[in-house]
Amino acid sequence: MKEIKGGVCAPKGFLAGGIRCGIKAGSQKKDLALIYSQKPCNAAGVFTSNKVKAASVRVSQESVADGKLRAIIANSGNANACTGQAGMDAARRMACAAASALSSIEPSDVAVASTGVIGVPLPVEAIEKNIGALKAALRNDEQGHADALEAIMTTDTRKKEFAVEIEIGGNTARIGAMTKGSGMIHPNMATMLAFITTDAAVERDALDSALRRAVKRSFNRLTVDGDTSTNDMVLVMANGEAGNTSLTVESAGYEIFSGALEKVCVELTRKMARDGEGATKLVTVTVTGAGNEETAEALAKSVASSSLVKAACFGADANWGRVLCAMGYAGVDFDPEKTDVSFKSSSGEIEVCKDGGTVQFSEEKAKEILSREEIEILIRLGEGDAKASVWGCDLTYDYVKINGDYRS
Amino acid sequence: MKEIKGGVCAPKGFLAGGIRCGIKAGSQKKDLALIYSQKPCNAAGVFTSNKVKAASVRVSQESVADGKLRAIIANSGNANACTGQAGMDAARRMACAAASALSSIEPSDVAVASTGVIGVPLPVEAIEKNIGALKAALRNDEQGHADALEAIMTTDTRKKEFAVEIEIGGNTARIGAMTKGSGMIHPNMATMLAFITTDAAVERDALDSALRRAVKRSFNRLTVDGDTSTNDMVLVMANGEAGNTSLTVESAGYEIFSGALEKVCVELTRKMARDGEGATKLVTVTVTGAGNEETAEALAKSVASSSLVKAACFGADANWGRVLCAMGYAGVDFDPEKTDVSFKSSSGEIEVCKDGGTVQFSEEKAKEILSREEIEILIRLGEGDAKASVWGCDLTYDYVKINGDYRS
Numbered sequence: 012m013k014e015i016k017g018g019v020c021a022p023k024g025f026l027a028g029g030i031r032c033g034i035k036a037g038s039q040k041k042d043l044a045l046i047y048s049q050k051p052c053n054a055a056g057v058f059t060s061n062k063v064k065a066a067s068v069r070v071s072q073e074s075v076a077d078g079k080l081r082a083i084i085a086n087s088g089n090a091n092a093c094t095g096q097a098g099m100d101a102a103r104r105m106a107c108a109a110a111s112a113l114s115s116i117e118p119s120d121v122a123v124a125s126t127g128v129i130g131v132p133l134p135v136e137a138i139e140k141n142i143g144a145l146k147a148a149l150r151n152d153e154q155g156h157a158d159a160l161e162a163i164m165t166t167d168t169r170k171k172e173f174a175v176e177i178e179i180g181g182n183t184a185r186i187g188a189m190t191k192g193s194g195m196i197h198p199n200m201a202t203m204l205a206f207i208t209t210d211a212a213v214e215r216d217a218l219d220s221a222l223r224r225a226v227k228r229s230f231n232r233l234t235v236d237g238d239t240s241t242n243d244m245v246l247v248m249a250n251g252e253a254g255n256t257s258l259t260v261e262s263a264g265y266e267i268f269s270g271a272l273e274k275v276c277v278e279l280t281r282k283m284a285r286d287g288e289g290a291t292k293l294v295t296v297t298v299t300g301a302g303n304e305e306t307a308e309a310l311a312k313s314v315a316s317s318s319l320v321k322a323a324c325f326g327a328d329a330n331w332g333r334v335l336c337a338m339g340y341a342g343v344d345f346d347p348e349k350t351d352v353s354f355k356s357s358s359g360e361i362e363v364c365k366d367g368g369t370v371q372f373s374e375e376k377a378k379e380i381l382s383r384e385e386i387e388i389l390i391r392l393g394e395g396d397a398k399a400s401v402w403g404c405d406l407t408y409d410y411v412k413i414n415g416d417y418r419s
Numbered sequence: 420m421k422e423i424k425g426g427v428c429a430p431k432g433f434l435a436g437g438i439r440c441g442i443k444a445g446s447q448k449k450d451l452a453l454i455y456s457q458k459p460c461n462a463a464g465v466f467t468s469n470k471v472k473a474a475s476v477r478v479s480q481e482s483v484a485d486g487k488l489r490a491i492i493a494n495s496g497n498a499n500a501c502t503g504q505a506g507m508d509a510a511r512r513m514a515c516a517a518a519s520a521l522s523s524i525e526p527s528d529v530a531v532a533s534t535g536v537i538g539v540p541l542p543v544e545a546i547e548k549n550i551g552a553l554k555a556a557l558r559n560d561e562q563g564h565a566d567a568l569e570a571i572m573t574t575d576t577r578k579k580e581f582a583v584e585i586e587i588g589g590n591t592a593r594i595g596a597m598t599k600g601s602g603m604i605h606p607n608m609a610t611m612l613a614f615i616t617t618d619a620a621v622e623r624d625a626l627d628s629a630l631r632r633a634v635k636r637s638f639n640r641l642t643v644d645g646d647t648s649t650n651d652m653v654l655v656m657a658n659g660e661a662g663n664t665s666l667t668v669e670s671a672g673y674e675i676f677s678g679a680l681e682k683v684c685v686e687l688t689r690k691m692a693r694d695g696e697g698a699t700k701l702v703t704v705t706v707t708g709a710g711n712e713e714t715a716e717a718l719a720k721s722v723a724s725s726s727l728v729k730a731a732c733f734g735a736d737a738n739w740g741r742v743l744c745a746m747g748y749a750g751v752d753f754d755p756e757k758t759d760v761s762f763k764s765s766s767g768e769i770e771v772c773k774d775g776g777t778v779q780f781s782e783e784k785a786k787e788i789l790s791r792e793e794i795e796i797l798i799r800l801g802e803g804d805a806k807a808s809v810w811g812c813d814l815t816y817d818y819v820k821i822n823g824d825y826r827s
Binding site: 048236326335 | 435465468469470471485500501502503521537538539623644717726727730733734736739740744746747748749752756775776779814815818819820822823
């Protein structure tokens with residue numbers, strides 16, 4: 012597997028583009044994106060489990076239900092959430108506008124995404140008026156990808172993208188992706204969008220399985236402030252242009268493909284955690300030696316979500332007591348007296364807790380290790396060989412500032 | 420029911436005292452407390468569900484197992500947690516010291532509590548040396564209560580106490596209580612202690628039922644930073660000195676007693692939320708019209724725990740979108756389209772969301788309402804008549820400062 016450039020346009024046969032249509036009021040930034048496959052695609056999607064679903068989520072769930080997609084149309088500046096029946100109509104009109112502009116495709120081949128302010132009606136006329144310009148903006152290169160990515164960003168401070176090239180049975184295939192998401196911001200529920208393209212040939216069921224497993228081990232293990240776990244929408248389109256024999260879950264190449272898809276999702280997850288609101292550090296919590304993966308994940312999530320652990324990370328404080336406490340209320344069984352904790356970063360690794368109790372360690376060295384921009388909390392249980400990593404960030408004054416300020 | 424003074428010494432036959440024995444290093448503050456009943460008591464206790472239990476929790480669980488207690492000995496400055504077998508021995512030695520000083524009682528009649536720094540051995544010799552002075556400090560008045568309360572405080576900035584007087588079948592009975600807890604602070608897991616005394620005569624099972632119900636609807640609905648829910652230890656002692664016929668769950672007076680116990684616990688819970696680390700506001704989230712109480716509680720807890728809602732409270736921001744989002748990931752079913760949200764305080768009440776959608780409201784009036792020190796988020800579902808309230812506080816810069824600073 013090697014990392015390449017180009018994002019969603021890296022795989023063969025995918026175009027992308029982004030323009031400004033004026034939904035982001037008072038801004039010159041792009042706010043309307045399109046991703047399009049020249050050939051039919053198998054598709055899969057994972058959608059927020061939040062009971063409050065934006066109209067775009069519900070329309071996209073319908074579009075993906077038959078396992079086929081040709082395009083994704085997405086806007087920023089308005090989440091089209093809590094907008095009732097009018098919001099549902101607007102989301103469908105977005106799909107129709109994209110379908111008619113792209114000629115030979117149906118609205119049900121189009122997924123719809125929105126991100127931005129909640130409770131405000133979506134000005135879908137602005138989208139319909141500009142659909143020709145959006146289609147004209149489609150490109151099959153890195154610029155097309157970059158324009159589309161810009162058009163879906165809201166409070167993100169960094170572009171979050173990734174692409175890889177792999178070999179499946181002698182064929183070269185690529186997976187490319189873009190994502191947005193930095194925290195729940197203002198009244199905005201549509202905060203996490205991830206669009207993934209691949210030219211690998213993958214059967215519908217295999218694509219769905221691979222996506223679900225990748226999402227489980229990446230986006231569903233991301234916590235910025237506990238409110239980001241809505242995991243709004245992750246979509247993958249596979250057009251088969253790489254020419255390999257279409258993969259099923261039994262194919263020899265399936266593990267290579269799904270491993271690469273997971274890698275892409277994990278990289279995007281790490282970038283989102285690092286770009287968490289107010290964050291100064293990416294914090295990775297890894298639990299190993301667990302009896303099963305669910306236990307490892309629950310423990311890691313509890314630690315990564317703990318306000319006290321996050322604040323300690325901000326202060327570069329080697330506070331293992333808070334780590335143990337967060338594990339203790341995670342709701343799963345483990346043996347504190349077999350638990351070891353260490354902190355790690357590019358500056359080294361230091362053990363701070365052994366068998367659930369104190370050890371001598373250099374506070375100075377610990378502080379140095381925890382002062383890096385990427386730190387890890389490593390937790391070793393003595394109960395099996397299951398493991399899980401969860402990604403988050405520190406809790407800072409800036410988080411409070413960003414989210415405590417009066418809503419504009 | 421009327422509020423009275425005197426805390427745990429208000430009910431007849433209870434003494435309390437507090438001294439300094441030097442566990443809180445470098446401080447002149449009191450750090451050792453004793454509560455004692457001159458007559459045998461029925462007792463009940465609720466202990467942390469955190470898998471990581473301090474030695475004091477485990478020893479107290481044993482002492483309370485037979486439904487009988489005569490005394491509680493508690494220290495601050497050291498949590499005696501993550502201290503292995505030596506910690507268990509130290510906790511038992513505390514119980515033995517109290518039992519021998521108080522003469523006619525057994526160590527198994529004594530509950531033990533500790534709060535303070537974690538992972539450091541408890542200097543139990545300091546307790547043993549000073550046990551005579553502790554016994555001599557016992558008083559049956561408000562001062563004895565106040566000294567004991569001071570001795571269990573750590574980062575609490577306010578004294579948290581409450582007492583009531585009730586009538587049970589012509590007899591006057593009292594319930595008094597003290598509590599400490601303000602947030603998980605430094606490496607300290609033993610953060611919430613509540614000691615309740617009553618002179619009502621209550622059978623063991625009835626006392627246990629009443630306590631569990633009161634705790635469920637109070638301490639278990641408290642969230643300062645998500646880490647406070649360890650609910651370390653709540654103990655109640657009932658010595659029967661009020662002279663009423665001993666209550667069972669079928670007694671006419673049981674509801675009066677258990678209602679009063681719940682009221683006491685709720686008042687202490689509100690005080691703890693208000694004293695949350697860095698808090699400037701007590702935030703009460705009340706869900707009404709739910710299909711069942713569990714749903715109401717889960718929704719309220721999710722909203723009260725949300726970093727984004729808490730930050731919005733700090734900023735006096737009428738951000739109903741974050742409230743709905745937090746409800747949406749609570750993990751329970753509800754209908755967003757029947758959900759109304761309003762904000763309330765002493766300045767008035769304002770509706771900000773109707774049927775899950777936007778309504779016109781005055782941002783200025785909302786800001787005024789949310790700028791008070793005690794605010795309420797009222798959520799009405801249209802699905803039944805169950806309700807629940809959860810208490811928390813806002814998320815402020817001071818929380819980050821208190822918890823992000825390097826551990827001293």
